[in-house]
Amino acid sequence: MGVLAAERIKLTSTKSPWWCTVAIVVLGLGLAAVIGLSAKASINAFNNQSASGDKPDFEPFLPQLSDAVGGVSGFGVLVLMIMAALAVTSEYRFGLIRTTFQAVPRRDSVLVTKAGLIGVFGAVLTFVLTFGAYAIAKVTAGEEAGAALKLTGDEAWRAIYGVPIYALLCVFLAVAVGTLVRQSAGAITLLLLWPLLIESLFGLFGTFGRNVQPFLPFMNANHFLGSDQGVDWHWGPWGSLVYFAAFVAVVFGAALFLVNRRDA
DSSP, X not given: OHHHHHHHHHXXXXXXXXXXXXXXXXXXXXXXXXXXXXXXXXXXXXXXXXXXXXXXXXXOOOOOHHXXXXXXXXXXXXXXXXXXXHHHHHHHHHTHHHHHHHHOSOHHHHHHHXXXXXXXXXXXXXXXXXXXXXXHHXXXXXXXXXXXXXXXXXXXXXXXXXXXXXXXXXXHHHHHHHHHHOOHHHHHHHHHHIIIIIHHHGGGSHHHHHHHGGGOHHHHHHHHHTOOTTOOOSSOHHHHHHHHHHHHHHHHHHHHHHHTTXXX
């Protein structure tokens, strides 16, 4: 409980977690509004072109629930990972980690507490924001453009409760990466480039890339959240969640192993 109290004070008494939280809220809800307005503009253009007697040369954009919460599961979770990584790397940068480890000789308990505290906070925050994003997208899209935005069916509900599960796992991954790298710039660069660029590059390598894609961690996470990404999957969405969770467990386990054997 002492470790938990100490980590809670660190989290609430510094500015970066508050700024990151604001960014998560703005990105999650703001992009939902953009999705809704884009869908409304698309359906209006489609209807106007049809009314003029011309055959529309495009299909209107009718967003699914996974699209509406994409700002939360995409950019919002990325910011959450940055916040989690900074919780570790900032202590290494200013030398505070030595004091922390002197007060708590069991170093692995410090990492587990950090990841658990930030992970639960991120899971609760993203869970609330998914409902907010759904409501904003539904309102801004209007009745016709938002016809597919319904909380019915397994896939739609998985887009809601899947985001906090994904956020929790990403926090543990970010804490592990921050512990392994120890530098803020390096950890943040890796956490951003990994899902946004590195994994997408495999699509450029022909058959080899397509064979590797089903085994990439973040692609599996997105598969669980409802995006098949044109990949020939060997398992279903829940299998992808298990795969991503196993990957996070391996990386976090490596961080726990090394933190007890390195100098602080």
